[in-house]
Amino acid sequence: MSRPLLYLSYKQDMALLNTPAKRGWTIALAVGAVLLPFVLTDDLLVVLATACVAAIGAIGLNIVTGYGGQVSLGHAFFLAIGAYTAAAISGDPDSTRLIGFGITSLPIWLLAAGLVAGLAGLIVAPLAARLRGLYLAVVTLGLVFIGEHIFKHWRELTGGVGVGRPAAVPELFGFQFAVDGELFTKAQKLYLLMLVLLVIFGVLARNLVRSRTGRALAAVRDRDLAAEVIGVDVTRYKMIAFAVSSFYAGVAGALLYVMIGFVEPGSFNLGMSVQYIAMILIGGVGTISGSVLGALFITLLPRITRELPAVLPFISSSSGSGGITVFQVETILYGLLIIGFLIFEPRGLFGIWIRLRTYWKSWPFSH
């Protein structure tokens, strides 16, 4: 009988599911996630579907920031590009007000959204590759402001401030996801679709980061000069990181507004970028599963705080009635969580999981 943790080859060690526990838990998680739509109410499923999409975006940010070490505050810009590419491609071609091509097939607009955003990432990358650290963070932040300005004024594409335009229509070979069907409701269908997409993009990202490219990115992150000395083409890998990250952002942006069915150009602001940074920090920098955990956490946070007034009577659920409101509690909590995680558990939720795992693995010993 083979011993479970004895690896005889490099390939075995680098396998995606290299331990029996991982295999078991992955299967259990997958089954659980697929069964969820039959247990939960529709409004919760919509939140979870949004969380799945946010997770795709967070994975993208983690590739450039967590693995590549290039701090980007410009994620909202690439999300916006994806959202509007998808919306324009699947938009109504007869509309006089908005650009639309009427191609509603999901794979087409999804890929197009990713590719256009990825291309935008490639255009920005040469500038970004010249800059280091916080200079880069501020430049990408500038990108968000410039993007916000363009999207607010390009009315034919975005519909303008306060008006917006319909989001992309999810349709696969004639099957409509965003309509209530006989077997499944709209929320159930959308949740399952987003879940499948998250798994696909998650596995792709996991494969990328455990490959030669991923190792090169980690080398650039840890010390770019040293990486260059050992033969890593730093500029090239920075560009790859930006392109892939923007591709993921584009895909996430395209899907993000499918649930609500509506995109407003004002929403792609600095706050959104910070939200994605918060996701990867709270989830775990430089891990794919951490990105997913963080996205779930941040997307569910408003939902959790909405339940607070029932427990804590001094929090009011509406403004105007005095006391602190739920929204204020939510934002303050959000800020405190970012600070708290960074000070006490810089590896994020993923780090907490690792600690729990080691505790039980070595139980009853402390190490």
Add this chain to the structure above:
Amino acid sequence: MNEFVATVVRGLGNGSIYALLALGFVIVYKSMRVISFAQPAFMMAGALLVSYLVVSMNFFLAVLVALLLVALLGAGVERLALRPMIGKPVFVIAIITLGVDIVIRTVVNSFIGLDIRQMGDPWGLGQVDVLGVKIDQRHLATLVTTLVVVAALFAFYRWSRTGLAMRAASSDQEVALAQGVSVGRVFSLSWALAAALAGLAGVFLSTGIGLEQNLWLTALKALPVIILGGLDSLGGAVVAGLSIGVVEALVGSYGGDLHPVFGGDFFLVVPYLLMLLVLLVRPYGLFGTREVERI
């Protein structure tokens, strides 16, 4: 011609607000090598405190008290949230300041409410006639105050013992420690100074037009300013702040009829575009020091 001069003065007025904000960023950067994204929160806090204090005291006294309180807040934040993070990657520390900003700003916003708060300043929207050019009093007041503050700050850095300690800590922390400089105190002082400067900027920003929640976005304009001037250059911050203010005002006055595509509020993104252009040519800004790399 008169209109041109008036525009330039308006730009200098706004530019000096950017310069004050940028100085705060640069002071924190020099001591910690971190961009503090908490500056907008301190700016709002300063303006808010003045708007409350001015009810019971003279405006100038209110400004002094408010700046003192904001400086204390800045030092407190540094001690609680930043001190435990010494030695961690700068990116992580920068994100902590983002968190601090979110928390403080939410509290401040709940005190501001949805209405515009009046600052009770003596200038309001009044204008003076200088050689036939009508100039807002508040812009003049801002410009003069900024020049005085900047001069005081440079003198402090150049000639005082503490200023020398701060310069030493900024050039090499360990060596400074070995020479008996309390680097921890330098950190506290830098944060207090930066917070007070931001608070002052907030006060001048909201004189005349009043204080409202969206004003915090102006503080972020200091970011292109510091990038343009170079992250670690005090002089660069002042020069870049004033020039961005002037360029912005000129584009605001004359750029409206450039092309309808740009939109009427094109001047709002001009600082960011300028920043991108300069960085294409000089990755360390106009006056920043080029880092020397060692493996």
